[in-house]
Amino acid sequence: MWGGRKLGSSGGWFLGVLGPGGRSTQAARPLISPAVYAKNQLSWTLQIKPGVFSEYRTMWFKSYRMTFSCLNRIKNFRDNLLKTIPNHQPGKPLSGMKILDVGCGGGLLTEPLGRLGASVIGIDPVDENIKTALCHKSFDPVLDKRIEYRVCSLEEIVEETPETFDAVVASEVVEHVTDLETFLQCCCQVLKPGGSLFITTINKTQLSYALGIVFSELIAGIVPKGTHTWEKFVSPETLESILESNGLSVQTVIGMLYNPFSGYWHWSENTSLNYVAHSVKSRVQEYPMSAEFVLKRETEELQATACTNPAGHEELKK
Amino acid sequence: MAARLVRRWGAVRAAAHSGPLVPCRRWSGASTDTVYDVVVSGGGLVGAAMACALGYDVHFHDKKILLLEAGPKKVLEKLSETYSNRVSSISPGSATLLSSFGAWDHICNMRYRAFRRMQVWDACSEALIMFDKDNLDDMGYIVENDVIMHALTKQLEAVSDRVTVLYRSKAIRYTWPCPFPMADSSPWVHITLGDGSTFQTKLLIGADGHNSGVRQAAGIQNVSWNYDQSAVVATLHLSEATENNVAWQRFLPSGPIALLPLSDTLSSLVWSTSHEHAAELVSMDEEQFVDAVNSAFWSDADHTDFIDTAGAMLQYAVGLLKPTKVSARQLPPSVARVDAKSRVLFPLGLGHAAEYVRPRVALIGDAAHRVHPLAGQGVNMGFGDISSLAHHLSTAAFNGKDLGSMSHLTGYETDRQRHNTALLAAIDLLKRLYSTSATPLVLLRTWGLQATNAVSPLKEQIMAFASK
Numbered sequence: 001m002w003g004g005r006k007l008g009s010s011g012g013w014f015l016g017v018l019g020p021g022g023r024s025t026q027a028a029r030p031l032i033s034p035a036v037y038a039k040n041q042l043s044w045t046l047q048i049k050p051g052v053f054s055e056y057r058t059m060w061f062k063s064y065r066m067t068f069s070c071l072n073r074i075k076n077f078r079d080n081l082l083k084t085i086p087n088h089q090p091g092k093p094l095s096g097m098k099i100l101d102v103g104c105g106g107g108l109l110t111e112p113l114g115r116l117g118a119s120v121i122g123i124d125p126v127d128e129n130i131k132t133a134l135c136h137k138s139f140d141p142v143l144d145k146r147i148e149y150r151v152c153s154l155e156e157i158v159e160e161t162p163e164t165f166d167a168v169v170a171s172e173v174v175e176h177v178t179d180l181e182t183f184l185q186c187c188c189q190v191l192k193p194g195g196s197l198f199i200t201t202i203n204k205t206q207l208s209y210a211l212g213i214v215f216s217e218l219i220a221g222i223v224p225k226g227t228h229t230w231e232k233f234v235s236p237e238t239l240e241s242i243l244e245s246n247g248l249s250v251q252t253v254i255g256m257l258y259n260p261f262s263g264y265w266h267w268s269e270n271t272s273l274n275y276v277a278h279s280v281k282s283r284v285q286e287y288p289m290s291a292e293f294v295l296k297r298e299t300e301e302l303q304a305t306a307c308t309n310p311a312g313h314e315e316l317k318k
Numbered sequence: 319m320a321a322r323l324v325r326r327w328g329a330v331r332a333a334a335h336s337g338p339l340v341p342c343r344r345w346s347g348a349s350t351d352t353v354y355d356v357v358v359s360g361g362g363l364v365g366a367a368m369a370c371a372l373g374y375d376v377h378f379h380d381k382k383i384l385l386l387e388a389g390p391k392k393v394l395e396k397l398s399e400t401y402s403n404r405v406s407s408i409s410p411g412s413a414t415l416l417s418s419f420g421a422w423d424h425i426c427n428m429r430y431r432a433f434r435r436m437q438v439w440d441a442c443s444e445a446l447i448m449f450d451k452d453n454l455d456d457m458g459y460i461v462e463n464d465v466i467m468h469a470l471t472k473q474l475e476a477v478s479d480r481v482t483v484l485y486r487s488k489a490i491r492y493t494w495p496c497p498f499p500m501a502d503s504s505p506w507v508h509i510t511l512g513d514g515s516t517f518q519t520k521l522l523i524g525a526d527g528h529n530s531g532v533r534q535a536a537g538i539q540n541v542s543w544n545y546d547q548s549a550v551v552a553t554l555h556l557s558e559a560t561e562n563n564v565a566w567q568r569f570l571p572s573g574p575i576a577l578l579p580l581s582d583t584l585s586s587l588v589w590s591t592s593h594e595h596a597a598e599l600v601s602m603d604e605e606q607f608v609d610a611v612n613s614a615f616w617s618d619a620d621h622t623d624f625i626d627t628a629g630a631m632l633q634y635a636v637g638l639l640k641p642t643k644v645s646a647r648q649l650p651p652s653v654a655r656v657d658a659k660s661r662v663l664f665p666l667g668l669g670h671a672a673e674y675v676r677p678r679v680a681l682i683g684d685a686a687h688r689v690h691p692l693a694g695q696g697v698n699m700g701f702g703d704i705s706s707l708a709h710h711l712s713t714a715a716f717n718g719k720d721l722g723s724m725s726h727l728t729g730y731e732t733d734r735q736r737h738n739t740a741l742l743a744a745i746d747l748l749k750r751l752y753s754t755s756a757t758p759l760v761l762l763r764t765w766g767l768q769a770t771n772a773v774s775p776l777k778e779q780i781m782a783f784a785s786k
Contacts (some may be wrong), residue, residue, distance in 0.1 A: 091379025112718030
């Protein structure tokens with residue numbers, strides 16, 4: 001029985017169904033398309049190459065890395081969401097929030113969000129992933145009630161859940177999506193006004209090509225070939241412009257860097273590899289009156305500043 | 319980090335092949351078992367305090383905790399007039415932990431004794447070391463174990479919506495989940511009690527003493543040996559009432575004898591000595607016993623001229639180098655009588671678990687480490703474990719993590735192993751050093767003690783380490 005101490009239960013879970021029966025049946029199962037591979041670490045078992053030790057090492061490393069990167073992301077999501085809740089309940093800080101996890105895979109982020117008290121719906125187009133996620137949450141009676149999983153894509157549920165969610169999480173998804181504009185529009189549609197959208201993805205830089213494609217896929221084999229296409233990587237600037245043009249105002253963009261020696265992920269100003277973008281859907285004016293009110297208030301403000309600043313007064317006249 | 323991983327890797331592999339772990343046995347038990355977030359096995363001082371610490375933690379408000387205690391519930395309606403013979407020296411750090419969940423207030427309302435000074439000296443020489451805080455603050459507190467237990471029980475009752483306590487419940491079997499969960503087998507630890515009831519838990523904390531069932535079931539190796547000593551405890555009445563805020567300990571060649579203040583007229587005795595002598599002490603009549611105690615503290619029979627001269631020389635040299643406040647050897651108060659039926663003995667030993675944690679398992683208190691009472695550190699190390707583990711679990715809960723995950727459990731293990739291993743080694747070394755009257759060693763320890771006494775920063779470091 002292999003597996004380092006640091007692997008632990010949560011890391012181990014994401015190795016999926018590996019056991020006495022695992023390897024012998026792998027030949028019978030269909031390969032998962034590499035396009036959704038990265039998000040669905042549990043699919044590793046379906047692509048086992050011969051060579052026992054190297055495979056185990058790869059899977060161990062990946063799960064280890066993913067477990068810790070999720071920790072950082074959850075902290076980011078939690079802290080940003082808590083800012084919007086005036087009094088949160090101790091023990092269940094996100095209680096009362098409805099969150100959508102797009103491309104949830106095996107539930108790596110869905111479960112921590114559920115543990116923090118939120119009602120989460122996790123969606124993923126791959127049936128196998130949802131099955132594993134369902135199975136895993138079934139053992140925990142609290143999570144079983146708080147989390148719901150569905151096999152579908154975002155576009156499919158937009159119709160039935162408009163303006164339903166307080167937050168949408170799309171982690172390691174946008175770099176696999178064919179039409180980014182539509183995807184982000186759908187995200188916006190399902191969000192309540194004032195709701196948060198969290199996107200984590202990989203930047204499109206030379207560094208990400210070198211480390212993310214060349215090193216990870218070709219040299220070290222951490223990620224199978226074809227998982228990522230560099231052309232599909234999204235730079236923060238591109239993402240920001242699409243978000244802003246769809247009514248989502250970007251609050252923060254932070255880079256994440258992995259330190260292979262300590263095994264921990266760190267926040268950084270440097271977004272050249274992985275980064276998290278947090279944006280908020282602007283609140284729609286509900287009544288025409290309020291638009292006037294806003295306009296009146298703005299002019300009043302301008303007049304007030306004009307009184308104190310004669311130069312400004314000139315500007316106003318213009 | 320890599321080396322540690324590789325070593326553990328190998329150990330896990332080896333353990334999985336040869337250990338008593340039952341890997342991948344599919345649990346066919348009822349899936350209607352209650353799933354607890356944390357189960358603490360063992361309701362002694364450390365186990366009950368752990369359950370309290372988690373029960374009062376703000377991030378555990380919606381979690382379910384279970385405390386399993388094999389013994390009956392001890393109800394203390396009225397504080398008894400006679401003091402109990404089992405007492406603990408509580409360090410300021412432990413007192414802080416106890417007050418963090420309100421147990422210290424109950425203790426203050428019952429009874430405890432603060433001591434401000436500690437004198438430790440040798441029977442074979444004049445060397446002594448005196449510990450006290452600059453402003454004569456409390457160095458520590460002597461509290462009866464029953465009082466602590468009652469305070470903890472009261473606090474547990476106040477959070478009974480989160481913490482369930484089962485008395486007369488002993489776990490007879492633990493079943494571990496597969497490291498790599500199968501599709502239809504539960505990822506939690508399964509516990510079976512003597513009456514057949516079963517529970518599941520995400521994290522099992524073993525606080526079941528030095529013969530820990532949790533540790534054995536997990537197959538964690540334990541380094542342990544028995545000392546050829548037993549400790550005799552008793553409640554002593556002093557000849558006359560005094561301020562009694564000093565803790566006394568004298569190292570006899572047969573073992574250390576300590577007098578801990580309980581009140582103005584009462585003190586608690588802890589005398590570690592050979593098994594035969596301990597049996598004698600417990601069975602001899604009261605007058606003889608009192609004489610033995612007084613003579614142990616007062617007699618200079620083990621002094622030799624050589625050592626006395628050597629000690630005096632160093633003392634003189636130290637006096638030249640720095641003007642020390644004169645620490646003349648003081649004598650502890652004399653004992654008049656002993657409480658009837660308060661003399662009890664128990665064997666001593668050392669123990670240290672090679673690992674404090676495994677996936678979904680953590681050991682705290684005596685289950686992880688067992689120590690000689692000469693430094694009064696046993697329960698304080700346990701309380702230190704609780705502070706560390708509760709902190710790590712609280713952060714993990716706030717991050718939405720699986721509580722049984724090794725990532726934060728190893729953080730706890732590293733924290734505590736660093737502290738505990740050093741302390742354990744130091745105490746064992748002291749015990750061995752002072753168990754002899756061979757001249758070279760006596761000389762070494764005499765000079766060592768005098769030198770340490772002279773270097774105040776060193777003494778402060780020692781006190782700080784022991785107060786955590």
